[in-house]
Amino acid sequence: MNVEVTGLTRRFRSVNALVEVDLSLGAGVFGLLGPNGAGKTTLLRTLATVLAPSAGRVRLLGRDPADPVERREIRRRLGYLPQSLGFYPGFTVFEFVEYFALLKEVPERRARADAAGAIERVGLAERATAKLRTLSGGMLRRAGLAQAIVNEPDLLLLDEPTAGLDPEQRVSFRALLRDIGRRATVVVSTHLVEDVGTACAEVGLMRDGRIVFRGTPAELAVRGEAHGVGDAPLERGYSAVLAEEVR
Amino acid sequence: MSAALLRIEVRRSPALWLLVLMPAILALSPIAQHLTPVALWTDRSTDLQSSLQGLGPFVAGLAAWVASRERRRGLEELLGTTARPSWARKLAACGATITWALVVYAATAAVILAVTALQATWGGPVAGPPLVGLAALAACTAAGFAIGDLLPSRFTAPLVAVAVFGLDAAAMTAATQRHNPLGYLSFAYPSIGLSASAWYRVRPDLGEVQATWLFGLAVLSVGVLVVRASRRTGVALAAGGGLLAALSAALIATSTTDAQGVVVPLLHNPASDSAVPYTPVCHQGTVPVCVHPAYSGELEQLDGLVTRLIAPVAGLPGAPTRAEQRPSGAGVDDGVLILPAETLHGAPDPFVATQIALGLVSDASVSSSRGLTPAQQAIALYLLQQSGEPFDDLRLSTHAVVNAEHRFAALPASERRAWLAANYAALQRGQVPLGQMP
Numbered sequence: 214m215n216v217e218v219t220g221l222t223r224r225f226r227s228v229n230a231l232v233e234v235d236l237s238l239g240a241g242v243f244g245l246l247g248p249n250g251a252g253k254t255t256l257l258r259t260l261a262t263v264l265a266p267s268a269g270r271v272r273l274l275g276r277d278p279a280d281p282v283e284r285r286e287i288r289r290r291l292g293y294l295p296q297s298l299g300f301y302p303g304f305t306v307f308e309f310v311e312y313f314a315l316l317k318e319v320p321e322r323r324a325r326a327d328a329a330g331a332i333e334r335v336g337l338a339e340r341a342t343a344k345l346r347t348l349s350g351g352m353l354r355r356a357g358l359a360q361a362i363v364n365e366p367d368l369l370l371l372d373e374p375t376a377g378l379d380p381e382q383r384v385s386f387r388a389l390l391r392d393i394g395r396r397a398t399v400v401v402s403t404h405l406v407e408d409v410g411t412a413c414a415e416v417g418l419m420r421d422g423r424i425v426f427r428g429t430p431a432e433l434a435v436r437g438e439a440h441g442v443g444d445a446p447l448e449r450g451y452s453a454v455l456a457e458e459v460r
Numbered sequence: 461m462s463a464a465l466l467r468i469e470v471r472r473s474p475a476l477w478l479l480v481l482m483p484a485i486l487a488l489s490p491i492a493q494h495l496t497p498v499a500l501w502t503d504r505s506t507d508l509q510s511s512l513q514g515l516g517p518f519v520a521g522l523a524a525w526v527a528s529r530e531r532r533r534g535l536e537e538l539l540g541t542t543a544r545p546s547w548a549r550k551l552a553a554c555g556a557t558i559t560w561a562l563v564v565y566a567a568t569a570a571v572i573l574a575v576t577a578l579q580a581t582w583g584g585p586v587a588g589p590p591l592v593g594l595a596a597l598a599a600c601t602a603a604g605f606a607i608g609d610l611l612p613s614r615f616t617a618p619l620v621a622v623a624v625f626g627l628d629a630a631a632m633t634a635a636t637q638r639h640n641p642l643g644y645l646s647f648a649y650p651s652i653g654l655s656a657s658a659w660y661r662v663r664p665d666l667g668e669v670q671a672t673w674l675f676g677l678a679v680l681s682v683g684v685l686v687v688r689a690s691r692r693t694g695v696a697l698a699a700g701g702g703l704l705a706a707l708s709a710a711l712i713a714t715s716t717t718d719a720q721g722v723v724v725p726l727l728h729n730p731a732s733d734s735a736v737p738y739t740p741v742c743h744q745g746t747v748p749v750c751v752h753p754a755y756s757g758e759l760e761q762l763d764g765l766v767t768r769l770i771a772p773v774a775g776l777p778g779a780p781t782r783a784e785q786r787p788s789g790a791g792v793d794d795g796v797l798i799l800p801a802e803t804l805h806g807a808p809d810p811f812v813a814t815q816i817a818l819g820l821v822s823d824a825s826v827s828s829s830r831g832l833t834p835a836q837q838a839i840a841l842y843l844l845q846q847s848g849e850p851f852d853d854l855r856l857s858t859h860a861v862v863n864a865e866h867r868f869a870a871l872p873a874s875e876r877r878a879w880l881a882a883n884y885a886a887l888q889r890g891q892v893p894l895g896q897m898p
Contacts, residue, residue, distance in 0.1 A: 261541045288543035299534030303472045312468050316542035316549060321464045360538075 214239050214272075215368050215398035216260060221269035223255050223422075230255040232422040233269065242394035244409035244430075245402040246451060247419035253402040254296055256419070257370050260400060261293040274367055289318050292366030296373050296402075298357040302346035306337055306356050309345055313360035331363040332356075334389060336382070350377035358386070362393065369399045375408055387412035406447040410434075418454050426454045465549060469556035475522055478564040499579035500754055502586050502657035506650045508569050509589035512596045513628065513648040519561045519597060520604030521621030526553050527608030528616055547689040554605040554685070561597045582658060582738070582754035588667035589651050595674035596647035600624060602681035609685055641715045644722055645673050645708065653721020656787030656801060658754040663732040665715070666722040669708050676704030719788050740784065746774050751785040751799065762799065762812075768847035769816050770797070772876065778885030780820070790815065792888060793824035814852040817843045823888045834894040836887055838864035839880075845869060864897050871898055 216238040223231040231252050245253045258264045259271065262278045274290055276283035300309060311328040319327050332341050335355040340348065345356065354377045361369060371390075375383050390412045393399055403409060409416050410430045418426035418433070426433065430447060437449025440456075527550070530536045539549065569590055576585075604620050628646050635643025643649065644666055651667035680701030687694025715724045720733060740750035741759055747770065749763040766783045773779045780797035789798045800815045817840040822832055832840070838861045844851040845865065868876060879898055886892050 258537070263537050263540055285543050288541055291541060293538065293541045295538055297534060299530075299536075299538060301472065301529065301533055301535070303474070304468075308468050308472065312465070313542065315462050315465050315468075316539065316544045318543045321462060324464060 215274050216400070217270075217272040218260075219270045221256075221259065221271060222267050223252075223259060223264060224267045229422050231259070231266075234422070234424055236417070236424065238398050238400065238415075240394065240396055240398055241414040242390050242399040242401060242412050244413035244416040245400060245419060246404075246406065246409060246416060248455070251419040252422040253419050254372055255422075257293075257372050257400060257402050258295075260368070261291065261295075261370050262287060287368075289364065290367040291317075292361035292364065292369040294357045294361040294371045294374055296376075298353060300345045300353065300356070302344065304345055305342050306332060306345065306348070306359070307341040309356055310359045310363050314363040317364040319364050327363050327365075328359075331359040334362065335359045336385060351379060351382055354378060355382070355386075358389075365397075367397045369393060369397055371399065371401045373403060374401060375403065375405055383408070406445065406451055410445075410447045418451065420455060462544075462548065462552065465552040466555050466559075469552045470559050473553070473556040473560055474526060475519070475557045475560035478519070478522070478560050479567070481518075482564050482567060499576045499581075499757075500658060501576060501580055501583045502652060502654060502662070504572055504576040504580075505586040505589045506652065506654060508565075508572060509593040509596075509651060510648050511565075511568060512593050512600075513625075515561070515565065516596055516600040516628065516647055517621040517625035519557070520600040520624040521617040522561075523554065523557045523601045523604030524608030524620040525614075525617035526557050527605040528612035528614065529553075531612035532614060545689045547686040547694075550605070550609060550685055551682070554602060554682075557605065558598055558601045561601055562594065565593060565597055579757070580754070581756045582752070586652065586662050588662060588664055592647065592651045592667050592670045592674070595671045595678070599647070599674040599677040599681070602678040602685070606681040606684040639717075641712050641722075642709060644712050644715065645670060647674060650721075653719065656719050658736075658752050658801065659738075659787040660720050660735055661732050663721050663723070663728075665724040665727050665732075666712075668727055669711050669715075669724055673705055673708035673712075676701045676706075676708060680705060746770055747780060747782050747797075749783045749799070752801070755785060755801075765813060765847075765849065766797070766799070766816060768849060769813070769820060769843050772843060772846060773820060773880055773884055776881050776884045778888050783816075789824055790819045791822035791824035791826070792819065798824060810850045810852045813844060813847070813849040814840075817841075817847075817851065821887055822890070826888075826890055833890045833892070834858065834861050834864065835892045835897055836890060837861045838868060838894065838897060839887060841865040842868050860894060864894055868897060 214237045216236060218234055218236040221231055221234040222229065234256065245256065247253050255264065259266060260273065262284055265279065271278055273287045276287050278284045278287055304312065307328055310331055311324050314324040314328050315321065332338055335358050337352060337355050337359060340352060345353065348356065354374065358374060361371065375386060378386060387408065390399055390401065394414065401408065401413065413430060416428065416430050416433055417424045433450035433454070434446035435450065437443065437446060437451070437453040440453060442452040443449040530539055573585055607620050608616050628648055631643045631646035632649060633643070634640040635646060635649050647670065651670050652662050678701065680698050683694050683698025683701055686697060711724050711726060714726065715722050717723070738753055741753050741756040742748050742750040743759050743763040745763045745767045747766070749759065749766050751759050751762060778792070780792045781795045783797040783799050785799040785801060787801050791798060797819055800812060802809070802812050818832060820843060821836040821840045841861060842865045875898065883892050
């Protein structure tokens with residue numbers, strides 16, 4: 214398992230952002246759904262080694278992120294795209310991706326080729342020499358994705374990756390996720406249920422810091438057949454599960 | 461630190477703008493005012509060090525700006541998930557800033573030294589002051605970066621620049637006005653003595669202490685930068701840097717000064733005090749006027765000045781038969797008028813004219829131990845007035861002196877000459893009271 218989380222709790226002062234979350238994930242694309250404040254981003258940040266757990270056990274890629282040496286090894290094999298992507302506006306797309314390749318300790322002799330490959334995969338090759346300040350929001354998101362995959366990560370964590378992408382870009386993005394998910398663990402936090410339906414083999418639904426549903430997108434859709442609210446089967450499943458939890 | 465990281469940082473560093481700003485920095489620095497026809501290598505080399513007064517705070521602020529960019533650009537979290545230790549990427553960014561600062565400094569040095577090579581008539585470049593300047597650049601950059609990293613706000617950069625400027629100005633004030641030896645650690649304080657620099661070897665004492673101090677500060681700053689990522693290394697670096705800085709402060713506290721600059725007893729090599737042999741360059745005017753070859757560019761102007769000032773006393777008993785530039789002393793010494801080791805900057809210089817006039821009315825052995833009498837001052841004032849040279853009137857402005865000069869100047873030329881013939885030698889020894897003047 215690339216992700217093994219047991220009893221994970223994360224508190225911010227008196228607020229419990231995550232409450233005894235158990236999760237184990239192998240290769241494949243795992244979608245995280247849930248309303249605002251459900252704990253999706255906190256879970257991703259914990260898996261990205263940004264936050265340390267308040268309680269519980271986390272093992273990533275077979276290693277303990279609390280140990281500095283093992284954490285460094287995890288980070289070499291980790292890709293992360295945060296919800297809000299910062300960037301240096303004076304860097305070109307290529308420099309930005311190469312910069313992250315080097316920071317992820319991709320060997321220097323390979324860093325340039327790997328950066329070019331990642332940029333190609335996200336469809337930004339034609340803008341590789343453009344300064345980041347000149348890119349549209351969607352292009353910036355793709356540049357962010359390129360830096361996340363430049364080290365061929367075994368664990369890829371994406372927080373709202375499709376925000377700002379146009380429909381055509383979303384389609385190619387989902388194809389990319391499926392491709393990466395064949396050998397790596399991909400965790401995608403999103404509000405867009407269609408992303409989950411088409412790209413994810415498995416989905417988790419979070420509410421109030423807990424995972425209240427875990428199954429395939431088809432299983433989630435089934436949950437909404439009786440009394441869900443929404444235009445699509447997954448939306449009805451989503452609303453039905455949340456409604457059950459409230460009751 | 462990765463070379464490829466440094467390459468990216470160098471290419472995208474905002475410090476690149478220093479190259480664009482360099483002409484303005486040069487124009488505003490003391491260097492621009494000192495590019496006069498008479499060039500002394502020691503002066504010009506020190507000008508490079510002095511340029512740090514402007515460049516140092518600017519580079520420190522720039523480094524603080526670069527250091528705070530992760531926070532300003534919202535990249536802290538993403539960068540925090542990368543494998544390479546944070547100190548490596550920070551040192552790369554700091555290294556890029558230092559690289560461009562050094563390029564700008566080297567370009568400035570190349571311009572100044574090339575101009576000086578075309579103008580100077582004696583000696584060669586002096587390495588000490590520019591090297592202290594290099595150390596100062598590294599220290600300013602590292603300190604600015606460390607502070608910017610600790611306090612990553614957009615206000616940090618201007619505050620750092622102002623603080624560095626203020627601290628250095630305070631140190632300069634302490635050195636020049638209060639003669640506090642710790643003030644010599646200012647990165648802009650000349651690391652070599654300038655007043656007699658053409659006559660003696662360069663004394664490296666102060667430069668060595670300044671460079672050690674600045675190197676210590678740079679290492680201390682790198683330690684502060686590294687300590688969060690690697691506590692043991694950071695603490696070791698900070699302690700080592702602090703130790704070097706403290707050692708420098710202790711050394712400079714024991715220093716003394718003389719005409720050749722600062723002496724640090726533990727570092728001092730007496731060989732550095734020895735005179736450099738030279739052959740004077742002379743011009744035959746009313747009396748032969750000789751200068752050090754470093755000043756040969758102003759010989760003609762100096763000769764004209766001496767000729768105009770000496771005219772009323774030329775040929776009288778006690779009058780000099782030769783004028784010679786020396787590193788120290790004033791007055792007439794065994795028939796030789798001692799000329800000050802000052803640069804005229806290609807224009808009439810009130811200070812130099814006044815020095816020569818005061819020298820003409822004083823005996824070198826007497827004037828060195830006592831101040832000039834009012835009668836000596838009055839005749840010196842007369843020599844200046846009749847020559848038409850601008851002079852430093854603050855030194856000759858008492859009411860009694862001015863009145864005596866007016867009375868003397870109002871005499872017929874033959875009476876003035878006769879009085880001087882009778883009294884000039886005694887006047888030089890300070891034996892003529894003001895009341896004895898006509």
